[in-house]
Amino acid sequence: MTIPSQNAASPSLSRAIWAVWEKDFRSEWRSRAALNAVVLFSVAAPVALGWALAKQKMPPEALGGLLWTTLFFAALLGLPRAFVKEEESGTAALLRLHFSSDAVLWGKVLGQLALLGVTQIAAVPLFVLLLGARVEAPFLLLLAVVLGDVGLAVSSSILGAMAAQARSKGALFSALAVPLMLPLLASLSVATGAAFGAKIDAAPALQVVAAFDLVLLAAAWMTFDFVWN
Amino acid sequence: MFNAIIGIWVTAGLIIGFAMPSALDLATTPIAFFHVPMAISMLLMFLAAAFFGVMWLRSRNPKYDALSLAFAEVGFAGCIIALVTGMVFARTNWGAYWSWDPQQVGVLGTLLTYAALFALRGATDDDIKKRDFWAVYAIFGVLVACFGSYVYRQILPPGSSLHPNRTLTTSDAAFKFSLWFNVFGYAMLMTKIALIRAQLEVAQTRLKELSWR
Amino acid sequence: MALTPDKLFVLAVALLTWGGVFVYLLRLDKLAKSLEEEVKAREVEKVSD
Numbered sequence: 001m002t003i004p005s006q007n008a009a010s011p012s013l014s015r016a017i018w019a020v021w022e023k024d025f026r027s028e029w030r031s032r033a034a035l036n037a038v039v040l041f042s043v044a045a046p047v048a049l050g051w052a053l054a055k056q057k058m059p060p061e062a063l064g065g066l067l068w069t070t071l072f073f074a075a076l077l078g079l080p081r082a083f084v085k086e087e088e089s090g091t092a093a094l095l096r097l098h099f100s101s102d103a104v105l106w107g108k109v110l111g112q113l114a115l116l117g118v119t120q121i122a123a124v125p126l127f128v129l130l131l132g133a134r135v136e137a138p139f140l141l142l143l144a145v146v147l148g149d150v151g152l153a154v155s156s157s158i159l160g161a162m163a164a165q166a167r168s169k170g171a172l173f174s175a176l177a178v179p180l181m182l183p184l185l186a187s188l189s190v191a192t193g194a195a196f197g198a199k200i201d202a203a204p205a206l207q208v209v210a211a212f213d214l215v216l217l218a219a220a221w222m223t224f225d226f227v228w229n
Numbered sequence: 230m231f232n233a234i235i236g237i238w239v240t241a242g243l244i245i246g247f248a249m250p251s252a253l254d255l256a257t258t259p260i261a262f263f264h265v266p267m268a269i270s271m272l273l274m275f276l277a278a279a280f281f282g283v284m285w286l287r288s289r290n291p292k293y294d295a296l297s298l299a300f301a302e303v304g305f306a307g308c309i310i311a312l313v314t315g316m317v318f319a320r321t322n323w324g325a326y327w328s329w330d331p332q333q334v335g336v337l338g339t340l341l342t343y344a345a346l347f348a349l350r351g352a353t354d355d356d357i358k359k360r361d362f363w364a365v366y367a368i369f370g371v372l373v374a375c376f377g378s379y380v381y382r383q384i385l386p387p388g389s390s391l392h393p394n395r396t397l398t399t400s401d402a403a404f405k406f407s408l409w410f411n412v413f414g415y416a417m418l419m420t421k422i423a424l425i426r427a428q429l430e431v432a433q434t435r436l437k438e439l440s441w442r
Numbered sequence: 443m444a445l446t447p448d449k450l451f452v453l454a455v456a457l458l459t460w461g462g463v464f465v466y467l468l469r470l471d472k473l474a475k476s477l478e479e480e481v482k483a484r485e486v487e488k489v490s491d
Contacts, residue, residue, distance in 0.1 A: 005337070024425075037340075063283060083248060083285060091376055155369070158365070158369075159366075162349065162365070162366070163364045165353070165358060166349065166352040166353045166362070167352045167353070167354070167361075168352060171347065172348065172352050175344075175348055175349075176348075176366065177343045177346050178341065178345075179338055179341040179342035179344075179370075179373055180342065180345075180369055180370075180372075180373055182338040182373065182376075182377070183338075183372070183373060183376040183377070183381070184342075185351055186381055186384075190384060190386075195346060200386045201264075201386070204383065204384040205384045207384075208376070208380060208384050212372065212376070216369075216372075219365075219368055219369060219372075223286070223365040223368065226286055226361040227361060227362065227365055232468060232471065236464050236465075239460060239464075240457065240460065243453070243456055243457060243460060244453070244457075247449060247452075247453045247456075259449070259452070259453075334479070353481070418467075421467065421471075422467065424469055425467075425470050425474045428474040428475075428477075428478060429474050429477065431478075432477045432478055432481050435481050435485070436481060436484075439481070439484055439485065439488060
């Protein structure tokens with residue numbers, strides 16, 4: 001059986017990336033499995049923190065760390081799904097057949113970014129509201145969130161692809177992702193603390209996040225082919 | 230020959246470390262000349278592991294994979310030694326073995342990264358895939374190692390870490406000599422161990438292939 | 443940090459430990475070499491079969 005597809009004449013990379021993203025978006029929209037889990041967690045976590053830390057005055061440095069711990073664990077819940085579901089439903093082979101590995105990587109990265117973005121639109125304001133953080137530098141906060149999401153999306157894509165092809169996928173993904181994301185978590189907490197009004201210089205932390213993102217992007221782009229095929 | 234050089238070099242390094250006059254506040258005890266060289270050689274080993282990972286991806290020669298594995302393992306051992314000697318050092322200088330200092334946390338993160346790397350190798354069945362995954366994660370791992378052992382305490386506001394920053398930049402000539410003499414010695418020693426380990430790994434793979442034939 | 447007697451004791455312990463590690467290293471080196479030779483010999487044997 002030949003598969004009649006528009007990909008026979010090797011479409012442009014951007015079209016292929018878009019196709020991968022759209023496919024993921026449709027299947028996610030139908031079930032909303034990952035989105036539900038991540039949104040629920042990132043809403044429940046600040047509420048739980050609010051209960052646990054009721055009436056305590058939190059210094060901005062601690063709030064920055066708490067925000068990123070919440071977002072980080074929320075991300076760990078939803079992000080591995082992107083590749084695990086392909087392997088579980090047996091669609092990974094189709095994906096390999098139809099699209100170049102670059103298209104798969106960037107399509108998945110965009111998908112992860114969308115998932116992170118949607119959850120954070122809900123989670124960050126809620127966190128700020130519930131825990132009484134004062135956002136003194138909104139743009140700094142936005143920059144930290146965007147840079148952090150890029151790093152989380154890229155690293156989770158390549159690690160997810162690895163973990164999905166190994167045994168004990170879910171547990172392995174966390175074991176792989178947590179240490180690799182620690183530098184992001186640490187630097188973002190510092191930067192976000194500054195955005196919440198801590199008297200720290202956020203520039204070196206943001207530079208580290210940006211540099212880490214760039215290296216992750218380059219390394220993922222160069223090595224994804226080996227992981228995927 | 231190489232063995233003899235290593236033997237003499239490391240022995241001399243140990244004696245020099247003990248005979249050094251107390252240099253500044255960086256080397257109040259001789260363990261400074263073991264702890265710091267161990268941390269630096271650990272990073273060198275992890276860099277070598279990433280380098281041979283790249284070589285494996287490019288050449289598909291299992292020898293490079295064995296070398297990458299060997300250097301990562303030796304680096305992991307060095308990481309544990311650096312952490313433990315760091316704790317002993319911290320007990321004399323800061324008053325407690327473990328104080329959640331950014332430096333200690335950073336090295337702990339590095340340790341976790343490489344533990345995950347070994348777990349990844351164990352969790353993959355396919356022989357080629359296993360090596361590919363290993364190489365890719367070893368490349369990412371060395372980033373975490375650099376961040377955890379050096380960059381992390383630099384981006385925090387000054388005063389968050391008790392760990393001295395001037396270890397590598399001090400101009401004290403005697404201290405510098407003693408430090409780099411030891412770094413070179415331990416780097417050579419660890420390289421030798423890694424080479425033996427790689428040799429054993431290659432032999433093991435070949436034996437496995439022989440038994441299948 | 444002159445070499446006081448207690449420092450000398452620690453140095454002696456360190457040197458002894460290092461000596462043990464080094465002797466073990468030499469043994470391991472010899473072992474690895476002989477293993478490699480053996481594997482090579484076996485491979486030749488297999489090919490000639």
